[in-house]
Amino acid sequence: MARTARRSVTDEERRQQIMKAAERLFGTGRIHEVTLDEVARAARVGKGTIYRHFRDKDDLFFQTATSGFDDLCELLQRRVPDEGQLKGRLLAVCQQIVAFFDRRRHLIRMMQAEEGHARRAPNAWERWRRRRRKLVAAVAEILAQGEADGEIRRDIPSEVLATYLLGLLRARANDLPDTPPEQRTVEQALDVFWSGAREHVVEETAR
DSSP states (O other), X not given: OOXXXXXXXXXXXXXXXXXXXXXXXXXXXXXXXXXHHHHHHHHTSOHHHHHHHOSSHHHHHHXXXXXXXXXXXHHHHHHXXXXXXXXXXXXXXXXXXXXXXXXXXXXXXXXXXXXXHHHTSHHHHXXXXXXXXXXXXXXXXXXXXXXXXXXXXXXXXXXXXXXXXXXXXXXXXXXXXXXXXXXXOHHHHHHHHHXXXXXXXXXXXXX
């Protein structure tokens, strides 16, 4: 009986394998407590393989933390409908983002740690913002369609509105730990945003 040839692992698959191991380790401990030897063992690769994909431990941490933006954008592209009522599409966006971070709590912990570090270093902060901008742009694209259809106010750029919405979701997750769950639902966060983002709000204010 002929043996089935084993498929070779691609460079990108190996890179993802390393990052998944790093997410588990960095997400449960401090960056200075985790060694690249531990990551290599968890990923089942040689330490040299890590250096073929990442400059050093800091680069591995950054690339792993910011990979969440890429994963979220891909998820939104697959799961959020291209058509339908705008508020329904925005609710789908919010639900997918919240569910993503519920599933990958280690990753959000890393993202928060890296953001805090980046804010203290101007060059790192700009690098962080470039990666985050991809997620903002994905949400802004949906809001821009709402602007074009006259549903969303035009006096505020869609990128700014997208940042406001993402900020509300973040506040809901991080800043309201003692608030009863029924008072911080995804739907409520969207309602707060929707109340200020609709076009009629501008029209009523101008009267």
